[in-house]
Amino acid sequence: MFYNNSCYFQVLIGLVILFCLGVLLSEYLTPRPDPIYWHGDESRPVIALTFDDGPSARFTPQILTVLAHYRIHATFFLLGRHAWRYPQVVQALSAQGHEIGNHTYSHPDLTKVHQATLAREIEQTESVLGQLGVRLNGLFRPPYSKLSHDAVGYVKRTGGKIILWNVDSGDWQGYPATTIVQRVLNNLKNGAIVVLHDNNEYDNANRQPTVDALRLLLPQIQQKGFRCRTVSELLGGY
Ligand SMILES: [Zn+2]
Structure with missing residues (x-):
């Protein structure tokens, strides 16, 4: 027994x-799927506005004023070197409830850097933002939307999300405000992630057309019945 x-x-x-x-x-x-997102839920009229390359002391505050007027929260993918230069603007973004993501420290092409440089670019920006009291949600946008195997692996290992877009405003091409508005409206759809830019004047970029376009665009987006949310809200489905 x-x-x-x-x-x-x-x-x-x-x-x-x-x-x-x-x-x-x-x-x-x-294999786990790569955490790369071009859009959110395509069955609901919810979209996310995103701004890259800032913050700027000149253009970001103007964008904040327009967003506040329409009670819209957006997601800003900041460069560490600009965040370091304009800490008050970063804190204003955070205080006004906008979401902040990582766009590297100095905007390199990630297909041309070594793994150590890639990690440093991401971590330096995390460090600057952390010192400014910003709470990060693990959102990362690669410069020029160029992704390497190393970059995807890094974000995957650290539990982050790579956020691309499916509506390009084209503001980076120097279009006037009316063209930017038409490009966004013509391509707007449920779950869209829209990319705009609020570059620093330090890079000689003029983003006044982006600011002017937003003033025209936001009431029309709302009239069409779309709700604007942050990227995390869009992907989280709430
Ligand atoms: Zn960029």
Whole structure:
């Protein structure tokens, strides 16, 4: 009797160990999808406005005024070097409830940098923003939307999300405000992520057309029945 019970017990332990190994192996062998997002839920009229390359002492405050007028929260993908230069603007963004994401420190092409540089670019920006009391949600946008295997791997390992877009305002091409408005309205759809820019004047970029376009665009977006949310809200489905 004792012998039989012991055997039964050993077989049971063996089966449990095999089961655990199977679970571990399948976890290891099943590739997790890359955390790359171009849009949110396409069944609901919710969109996210995103701004890259800031903050700027000249243009970001104007954008904040327009967004506040329409009670809209957006997501700003900041460059660390600009955040360091304009801490008050970063704090205003945060205080007004906008979401902040990481756009690297100095805007390199990530397909041309070594892994150590990639990590430094992301971590330096996290450090600057952390010192300014910004709470990050793990959102990352690669400069020029260029992604390398290393960059995807890094964001995946750190549990972040890579945020691209499916509506390009074209403001980076120097279009006038009316063209920017038309480009966005013509392509707007449920779940859209719209990319705009609030570059620093330090880079000689003039974003006044972007500011003027927003003034025309926001009432029309709302009239069409779209609600604007931050990227995390859009992806979280609330
Ligand atoms: Zn950029």
